Amino acid sequence: MPTTLTINGQTHSVDLPDDVPLLWVLRDEIGLTGTKFGCGVAACGACTVHIDGAAVRSCQVALADVWGEVTTIEGIGTPDRMAIIQEAWVEHQVAQCGYCQSGQIMQAADLLATTPAPTDADIDDAMQGNLCRCGTYPRIRAAIHAAAAKLQEA
């Protein structure tokens, strides 16, 4: 029986077995490839999306268990209309290979939603599940602080 999902404000009907992880529904079925596969075992954060606004590892959420509205990197902003956090990423020239960055941004967006003025320790706690093999951490940290400042002005 098809499952109905709301992703980035749109309704999708998905005909896949219940245990297929959300990650692979998004990537292979819906074609939202901004969300990445890195490990499949909750160890890298590349697959991070939001369900009802909270960051989750989409490789660990089975299709049948998706409990709310899904937001992916494509849902928070586009190249022509970037979210403030994405603008901060560009301003601080964070990405290198870029493969981890969708997950980093979704995790950081969750942090900023719950902690509008995060300390370095808050950033350490929130971001340590997100691996970056290119080592962009210092610029991620700077971009989070910058986005926090900008969001507070707004």
Place this chain on the structure above:
Amino acid sequence: MSRLGTITRRSFMVLGVAVAGGVAFGTYAVRKTPPNPLSPEGEAVAMNPWLIIDQEGVTVIAPRAEMGQGVHTTLAAMVAEELDVAWKDVRVLHGPPAQAYYNAAMMEAGLPSAHYTRDEMSGWQEALLHAVPKMLSLQITGGSTSTVDGFDRMRHAGAMARESLKEVAADRLGLARSQLRTEAGMVIGPDGRGLPYADLAADAAQVEVDQPDLRPRTDWKYLGRAMPRLDMVSKATGTAEFGADVRLPGMKFATVRMNPKLGGEMRGFDASAALTMPGVERVIDLGSGIAVVASNTWLAFQAADAVEIDWGPAPHAETSAELFGKIAASLDDPPNSTLRDDGDVGAMTGTVVQAEYRVPFLAHATMEPMNATALLEGEYLTIWCGNQAPVVIQQKSAEAAGVSDQNTTVHTTFLGGGFGRRGESDYAALAARIARELPGIPVKVTWSREEDMRHDFYRPAAIARFSGAVENGTATALFARIAAPSVTRSAMQRLAGFAPPGPDKGHVEGAFDQPYAIANYRVQGHLTDSPVPVGFWRSVGSSMNGFFHESFIDELAHAAGADPLEFRLGLIRPAHAPSAILLETVRGMSGWTGRTPQGVGRGVAFTYSFGTPVAEIIEVRDEDGYIRIANAWIACDPGTALDPGIIEAQMVSGLIYGLSAAAQEEITFLGGEVEQFNFPDHDALRMHNTPRIEVKILENNTLMGGIGEPGTPPAAAALANALFDLTGIRARELPLNKSFDLLL
């Protein structure tokens, strides 16, 4: 042997002789400009192999892969600098496999001399260095060579196009070319009237002009500055296309399982359970493993786990201990190379120091697991993947699909990390092999992380034995013997079917070529015959030799009762002044005094690799019995800093990559299989345990150097030296979490 094999073998012979004696050879094939591989559609015009102009602006064709190192941005800035286009109108594409995109700097990096002793090259040397890669179509991203290689060629491409455009405009306006100038994508006449490049391009592509002089640095507008990266917006919005993201109508999703006992055969398999699983369409016998084709990648992963496979044993040693035994034994064989042999290390006087060091095998663990998409239509094969060597991908995929090279198209996407792993072609050849079974149907083949980590071409494990002597506070002798499986030979065997004879320079890089004035100085390489596949891993030989050499220099300093930084300065200053300035710079940045308070340790290391000397200081701190890697200072000298923002990012990246490995990474073998499966077993530094890092970029060196790798080699030694300063314990084996309670 494949066609590539034949050509490669012959050409290497040419190089071997020619480097020694300056031999003349077929200059026609060498001088002729390789054919322009571009044929853009519609109104767009290909000015030369590096540049397309259309109504939207200019598209720079990058001969090198963008794998995070920012090379697309810097190569585009080179073209734009001469062409006068607005930065917002510049785009970049990966070039197709083509001879025009050969990498000359790659060959120069192979010269068996230390970079710091080189001057400008003589004419024949230069000609030769261009000739061989051109004949080989050596289109490779590696060795931190891309900007060095592109620096003249990309600027010339822009300058020639500019003058051609002006020539056509001059003709149309009835003026002399010298009366015209260019700005923001237009040729502008004396009256201020502008002709857009797009209107001139078609004619300009037919015009021949003399090669104009390149602009002096004082006139640079783009180069020498931190430019906004051209790939940044797409990477911040999830719209950048990686190999894993390729989507085609009717596409199937597949995965592979190869023998975890590396190099072993597949005796048979039972796919009956897998074939009943949802979404599964095919289980394909690949000879050496299986592929599952399904309607979804995850369903393919599940089904692949359900295929019962009878794997034959690995042809190599079963355990890490046996492999280290083989490496140690090769130290008793005659050396493969003695690339440094100054004075006499036979009779050491004064205080003699001896040490043995070990480093483990390492995986690349690129963030994006290996993958490729392939489509076979009749005699035509198309491959999509991130890769560091499109010509090799083309040849190996064509071979796997049973079609010709000419009928094989390679589309290079962004790479979710390369670090050397995507210089291999196995993942593309497997996709091509699977496509052969699915004619007319595109198939994306994605490896699981476990498959990726357990089927790598590993940074080799290595053992080094050092002896040296100190007298009157300085080093008088250093003798290094380094044993490991040879990366060059392993990779060339795969690439060309033979291992090049002669001294293996890559094996001893980072040790034989360091600017230390030590009177009696010998560095020898010993190659271990080991069938564990080894490959190019960010900074290659320097990744291990930086640790060995700089740990031992530290040991000598302590034996001499000297400050490790001042000790290095004393030895480096007479050999290479720009390198000494780097040590003085990190001394100043960190406030190094040679003394550290209780609970704090500091270590320094210096490695000159890929043309760029780098000095690093690491500070560690005791936090309730755990050791935090707290701070790092880096000074580097790439000669000319083409983009300081990107250089800073690469130095930080290289350091973190090196520290990650030094702190906690190793690949071990049991029963012929790699024991690590996924990131929990082979993790890297993360946000909370990455040190605060400061970088300074200097420009005193005479030759230009690379930036993607040189940040890595000093990292492990700087950390080990800091841990010694903190604890008094000298760790001679990596990873360091075996010897210390690191806060990870």
